Amino acid sequence: MATLADNKKALFDYEILQTHQAGLALFGFEVKAILAGRVNLRGAFVIIRGNEAFLVNADIAPYQANNTPAGYEQSRTRKLLLKKKEIAELGGKVSQHGLTLIPISLYTVRHKIKLSFGLAKSRKKFEKREHIKERDFKRQRQRILKT
Numbered sequence: 001m002a003t004l005a006d007n008k009k010a011l012f013d014y015e016i017l018q019t020h021q022a023g024l025a026l027f028g029f030e031v032k033a034i035l036a037g038r039v040n041l042r043g044a045f046v047i048i049r050g051n052e053a054f055l056v057n058a059d060i061a062p063y064q065a066n067n068t069p070a071g072y073e074q075s076r077t078r079k080l081l082l083k084k085k086e087i088a089e090l091g092g093k094v095s096q097h098g099l100t101l102i103p104i105s106l107y108t109v110r111h112k113i114k115l116s117f118g119l120a121k122s123r124k125k126f127e128k129r130e131h132i133k134e135r136d137f138k139r140q141r142q143r144i145l146k147t
Contacts, residue, residue, distance in 0.1 A: 004034055004113070005106040007041035012128065014102050014120035020090070021114050023081035024055065033063040034113055039106060046080065046101035046117050048091040053080040055103060055115065080115065093119060 010016075026034070033039065044058040055078045062068035082090075093099055102120045106113060123131070 001107050001109055003105055003107045004037060005039045005041055007044070007103055007105065009042055010102045010104060010118075010120070012131065013123060014100070014118070015123055015127075016102075016104070016118035016120050017099070018119040019104065019116055020082075020086065020118070021116050022053065024113055024115055025079040025081060026113065029063050029068060030060050031113060033060050034106060035108075036063060038063065041103045041106065044103050046103060048087060048094065048101075051084060051087055053082050053087055053090070053101075054078065055080055058103065090119065 038061040040059040040061075045056055047054050047056055057075050058078065059075045061074055062072060090101065094101060099119050099121055101117050104116045104118050106115055108114070
């Protein structure tokens with residue numbers, strides 16, 4: 001399982017309650033671009049419309065600009081491949097509890113590209129400060145224990 005892209009900002013801005021994985025419906029040149037690391041998940045999110053899930057605002061730069069089809073949008077909406085039960089469950093949680101679906105990482109599983117996304121709750125500003133303090137304290141503690 002090779003990680004191709006991470007959304008580190010999402011782990012800081014949101015508290016992840018559950019994680020899920022899904023396949024992506026992509027074009028061939030998009031697969032090449034993702035494998036080359038030309039993808040950005042910052043600012044992306046997952047929405048559920050009807051009985052389908054979509055990845056919105058994920059930026060996949062062209063693999064080769066000259067060979068990319070005319071009219072290609074880098075941040076187009078891409079369909080997620082999930083089961084109907086999973087989509088219904090996620091849709092209910094998002095609409096009732098005021099949660100959101102945030103992509104966490106892109107990785108490969110047996111030559112297939114998968115998206116890991118989480119059911120997340122937004123952190124307030126003071127919670128982010130506490131998170132930074134905890135992280136710094138853990139770092140300092142580890143340094144002291146090493147010596």
